[in-house]
Each structure stands twice: as C-alpha cells, then as structure tokens.
Amino acid sequence: MTAYRYVRTGRLPAQLEGTQWVVQESELSRFDVARHAIAATPRERSGGDPVVRLVRRLLEGDENGSWAIAQEALSGGATPTYVYQELFAPAMRIIGERWSRGEVTVADEHRASVVMTRLVGRSGPFFRSRGTRTGTVVVGAPAGEMHALATSFAADILRAKHFDVVELGADVPTAAFVQCVHNVNRLLAIAICVVTPISRSSAAELIEALRISEISVPIYLGGAGVDAAVAEALGADLWLPDISVVASILND
Numbered sequence: 001m002t003a004y005r006y007v008r009t010g011r012l013p014a015q016l017e018g019t020q021w022v023v024q025e026s027e028l029s030r031f032d033v034a035r036h037a038i039a040a041t042p043r044e045r046s047g048g049d050p051v052v053r054l055v056r057r058l059l060e061g062d063e064n065g066s067w068a069i070a071q072e073a074l075s076g077g078a079t080p081t082y083v084y085q086e087l088f089a090p091a092m093r094i095i096g097e098r099w100s101r102g103e104v105t106v107a108d109e110h111r112a113s114v115v116m117t118r119l120v121g122r123s124g125p126f127f128r129s130r131g132t133r134t135g136t137v138v139v140g141a142p143a144g145e146m147h148a149l150a151t152s153f154a155a156d157i158l159r160a161k162h163f164d165v166v167e168l169g170a171d172v173p174t175a176a177f178v179q180c181v182h183n184v185n186r187l188l189a190i191a192i193c194v195v196t197p198i199s200r201s202s203a204a205e206l207i208e209a210l211r212i213s214e215i216s217v218p219i220y221l222g223g224a225g226v227d228a229a230v231a232e233a234l235g236a237d238l239w240l241p242d243i244s245v246v247a248s249i250l251n252d
C-alpha cells in the first residue's frame, strides 16, 4: 500500500501495464535519494508532523507560514502532486472534521479555505509540464457543488501529467458546462468532482445532458461524495478514486 501510494501521488514514476504498475530500477534509486531528503527535512528542521503544523497555520490565517511548510516539502524532494494529496488535502479534511465536531467555527474554516486557495495559486507554476500535450480534459463541479478546491487540485495534478485542462471550478450550471465542453479542442475526457452527496442529483443531470448532447469522450466521476456504485447509478462511465489514475488511463 505504501509503494502504491508513492506511485499514485506521483512521487515514484511508474507505468501501468495491464493491471500492474511497473517501476524502472533507475527510478527506484532516484526515489530513494528523494525519500531520505524528505525524511530529513520537515520534521527535523521545524519539528512535528507537517500536516498538523499546516492545519494550525491555516486556522490562524497565516498564508506565509502555510506556504513555508509546502516549500519545506518541495525542497525536500516531494512532488507538487504529493504536496496536494498528502499535505494540503489531509489538512483540509482535518479542518472539516474539527468543524463537524464543533471545535472550529464556520469562520475559522472559511479563513483556512481562503488561505488554501492562495496556496493553490502560488503552487500553479510547479505543475507546469513541458513537452507535447496529450489533449484536453475538462474539470468541473456540477451546479450546487460549492467545493472549488477539489476541482483546482484535480486540474493541477492533470496539468503536471501533460494534459491541457479547462478548469471550470465549482457550481457550474448544467447548460454552461455542456456548451463549454463542445467548444474544447482535442477533448479527451470530462472529470466531474462531487465532494458532498448533496450534489449527486445535479451530477446525474449534468451527465444526462452531456450524453443527450452526444459527447463521446469518457465521463469520469470522483471526489469524496461518490463511490463506484453511486457513480454507476448516476450514469458516469467510470468512478475513479484518484485523479492521478485518470492520467494513467488516458496515457495508456
């Protein structure tokens, strides 16, 4: 599971062959060096779990302190994708749990989300990839789904994997989403983010509207508000646990 997580988060480059991930020996030695660099950085330099420290900084509205924690991880060898998936997303999930237990206020959570939005803005350049573009993926959330950070995370992770991305963000009206998709060049796939179960019905409406408009590319559904069975019931082609898997499938 640990090795799979390294592959999934992009820290350890691997190719999907059938149902198996294959890692080149040279990548493994490179990874070993980077892993030691990470182990030696955040904890030893600043003390404590970086996710816990980030939660504290976010709740204090401390953008620069939060960014310093991300930079420590990056300079220690973590990939930007790793920073999103193993640092930023877990920190936001902890804040959500603390909010649902009544330990932090709605204002605290909003303040933390604003800082996180700014960190995502600062992180953008790290996800720029060179070389030939494979095609375009449209990433967005259906009408009523207000969790914009999930779409930003997903979009950047795909950019790092050499895709052009049309990032529509949260709460996209169905008709506007469909119209946009039809104007995209070299469209490869559509990735719909559903973070709360509340927006499942509008996701189903969106998928149906895309099908009626004769969109032929795969429609993937992901995010914490859906699982494989729900995604199938909502009409998606495939539910995926992780946006990195979208890249692997499309590159295959």
Ligand code: B12
Residues within 6 Å of the ligand: 084, 085, 088, 089, 092, 093, 094, 095, 096, 097, 100, 109, 110, 113, 117, 144, 145, 146, 147, 148, 149, 150, 151, 153, 154, 191, 192, 193, 194, 195, 196, 197, 198, 199, 220, 221, 222, 223, 224, 225, 239, 240, 241, 242, 243, 246
């Ligand atoms: C910040 C936040 C908000 C902010 C969002 C601000 C913003 N700019 O995004 C605001 C204030 C708008 C908000 C509103 C609400 N929220 Co809120 N929110 C959160 C919080 C704390 C963080 C969300 C986040 O950014 N997570 C980080 C993301 C990036 O992680 P992720 O979702 O796991 O995404 C990853 C993967 O899922 C994947 N992925 C995402 N999309 C896709 C798509 C595809 C195709 C694939 C393959 C993969 C994929 O990639 C991502 C990166 O790894 C979460 C806590 C949590 N557990 O996440 C609660 C949380 C999601 N919210 C919750 C709730 C209840 C609400 C409200 C209903 C509150 C209310 N009463 O109004 C509203 C709903 C609004 C709506 N209609 O959507 C609950 C949902 C519980 C549930 N299961 O129903 C949570 C879990 C909090 C909790 N613990 O109770 N929220």
